Amino acid sequence: MYRHLYPLIRCVARLLFLLFGGYSVRGGSHIPCRGGCVIAPNHISDIDAVAISLACSRPAWYMAKAALFKTPYLRSIMPFFQAFPVERDRVDRAALREAARRLMEGDIVVVFPEGQDSPDGSLQTLRPGAAMLSLKCGVPLVPILISGTSRIMPVGSFVPGMLRAKTVLSVGRPIDPATMPIHLSLREKRSCLTRRLSDELTELSQPARGAGVRST
Structure with a gap:
């Protein structure tokens, strides 16, 4: 159902970020x-x-971090949004198998390689999971x-605050x-690819980086 509703969900997300301060x-x-x-x-933020x-x-x-699935409300809605749990404190082979299966079926899988929100917004040391997949x-x-x-919804917040800020997504090649x-x-390829990603x-x-800007 999520796939059929995705265009609508994406429109709602755009409207929300317009209210939060715009996006590009x-x-x-x-x-x-x-x-x-x-x-x-x-x-840098839960959003x-x-x-x-x-x-x-x-x-x-x-x-998504497994802790989110331990909250009854989130546990019931996370699968709808095509999220699956991963344990962050160990190599979660079940999560890696699930991700690999989705990739081989031609889907996109989002992996946050830092493994957690950055407390200060700076890029943290990357874990090798994304490169390995x-x-x-x-x-x-x-x-x-x-x-x-991070200005709209700082780390540790459960809902967006009153501060408006423009969200920018810069997509690399x-x-x-x-x-x-x-x-x-x-193993060496994994390390090399992780360094290149970083x-x-x-x-x-x-x-100065990033052509083809779509701003709203």
Whole structure:
């Protein structure tokens, strides 16, 4: 049902972010129109997952921290929004298998590679899960730099505040896992791809980067 309602849900998200202060999407065409891909955004607010819909024209699956599924209300609605739990304090093989299955079926999977909200908005050390999925499934890794959401709904808040701020999503070019040097081991490729993702997210944070701006 979510897939059928996604255009409406996306319209509602756009209206909400207009009320919060507007939004712009830079490089939205970098998100593949078809086929599996891993979207790897930075994480500065609990509304980042909603913000992703501003740039993503087709519904995505979301890896979400398992703690959210322990709240009765959220546990009942998270599956509707195509979210599935992942344990952050260990390698969650069940979550990785679920993500890989969705990717191989041609879907988008959103993985926040920092593993948690950034307490100060700066990019934290990335975990290797997003890169590992990209390599395992042979799908592109798409970096997205989100800004502004932490002012609308700071870390630790349960609802948006009164502060208005513009949300900006800067989408980087897809990283093809096949470009990793073939002489490297799988672990080395994973580390190399994670470093490249971190570098891309850092570069996207520079104001001059990003053509094709759609602003509202």
